[in-house]
Amino acid sequence: MSIAKKRLVTGIKPTGDLTLGNYLGVVKPLVNFQKKFNQEYDLYVFIADLHALTKFQEPTLLKKRIKNIAALYLASGLEPSQVNLFVQSEVVQHTYLSYIMESNSYLGELNRMIQFKEQKKNNSSQNIRTSYYTYPLLMASDILLYDANVVPVGQDQKQHLELTRDLADRFNSLYGETFVIPEFLKMGHTIKSLTEPTKKMSKSFQLDPQNDKGCIFISEELKVIRQKIMRSVTDSDKKIYYDIEKKPGISNLLTIYSALKDLSMEETEKYFLNSSYQILKEKVSDVVVKTIDEIQKKFSFYNKNSILYEIFEKGAKNSSFIAEKK
Template sequence: MSDASTQQQVVLTCAQPTGKLHLGNYLGAVRNWTRYLDGYECYFGIVDLHAITVPYVPADLRRDTMECIAQYIACGIDPDKANIFVQSHIIGHTELAWILSCLCPLGQLERMTQFKDKSAKARSEDNQAFIGSGLLQYPVLMAADILLYNADIVPVGEDQKQHLELTRDLAQKFNFTYSETFKVPDLFIPKTGARIMSLQNPTKKMSKSDENQTSTLYITDDEKTIRKKIGSAVTDSDSGPGCVRASDDKPGVTNLLGILGVATGKSVEELEKEFAEASYKDFKDAVADAVAKMLAPVREKYEAVVADKKYLTEVIKRGDDAAQKRAFKMLGKVQRKAGFVAR
């Protein structure tokens, strides 16, 4: 082991196994994670414990966990350069979450936007809806996920900013209460370029939970499906020359220009000039061509990896072993400082 001054920085990011990744997940998050594979010690967690805070089917959770790992590998997360682990396999996440929960004010959790939104949505659908306390404690478990690895860099989406602020608060509170232990993680929200919106309602982000599935492009969609979804994407009634341009009053076209820009590496300004005389049909055909070309190798890699259960099991085993080794070091330190008798 090299001395601290030459050790690699640790990158940690986690995601729930909630089905197929869509284009926004790929372009806005997973593809960006690959930049850390060289020069950093990387941990990518599949946080299945978080997935059970709402009603779920156990068989679906097991399948989705394996498929999520296969999708990450297909998107460029190389298991030889990163540790892909399953949260429920690692001793330490729930233990640290309990210790942190004893330091976390109840009111701070009740003010969390995600808790308020999800519980309100459940009650609006059913007045007698069961709201488990796990939904309230979700941010504390997320804080434990991060602090257990003492990560230097924690890439998160804008919607997780409030949870990261709680993580910082709990790290500081533990350090103040028991002595310096945790690194206080910095908020790190990567710039992702184009923000991928729904194809049918371009004022909303693309989402896997959208009831209208023609709104969402998945990384596993075949070319025929991609063409059908993009062909039916919302534009507007202005269909003459110059109709392909980005503006606030053309959110559908702006969204498609952003998607095409990311897929081709061209700027929106370049694309506006290129399609200045094009019809919406020709423009959409070009978007579909570019997206299909970009996602074809991802889909093919996914299909090969997800079919190889032995390989996936080996990937998980290697990632779990590395994650557990790091987690035990921090958990032992935390337990000692909290006053627990050594095992």
């Protein structure tokens, strides 16, 4: 008698061009998870095109970015035969359940969402789309639709997962056991900007040319990537050790190196114990360039190959089958 697999659900928005932060924060950890837990978990990985619509997206560019994300996953080693990779809007049950979640939630809960409060603080209400306000409810639907057991969520999305758990618990109390209560799964690293190491490296930085120097894009020329790392902000201390408060720039470089080499921070600190900042930057540059060079070669194959659409179709079909039963 076979034991039913658990389920992991995760999504990524196709906004902005892909960065090293995306790779180390989401993609590489997911590939490692698949290799380690393939016999225990079914993976549902979607490109969150509906979530991207909280801001205007030029249609042609959005379509291109959807392909780019999928190609990055596959070029990074995600095994297509062992994952349900699909585009969110291709499974209509996401929006169906989202309305049910709207009817199962309260304004006070959404008003407490930190991301919305920050958006409201920085913008007039007239410039905030309604979908940004209800974003956490669609996210809850993305998760609950597949009875996800675990969800990899960054710190900035943790509050949304807590709301998801509350909504599932409330629905179950009112209507009977319907949804699995998902658990938070810590996965991946938070990579900071090379020029402002107290801020997250973001694909949205590309909208601001001044911030391009702090962001490493997967599609960039390798020599440009090396230049950015060699010019990254550090400090005047000259000692290499991890301290995110006192040495954010050095800590960021150590995080990048340890994540790409699959080393612990203790091992990484020991490796660079007697090194100069120059040596640290050179070593980080070498491993980043090597990794991105390998990805770029495979990325081009998947991005230009019709197999991508076949994978999307298969993933949407499998996901719809599960969603329809819910």
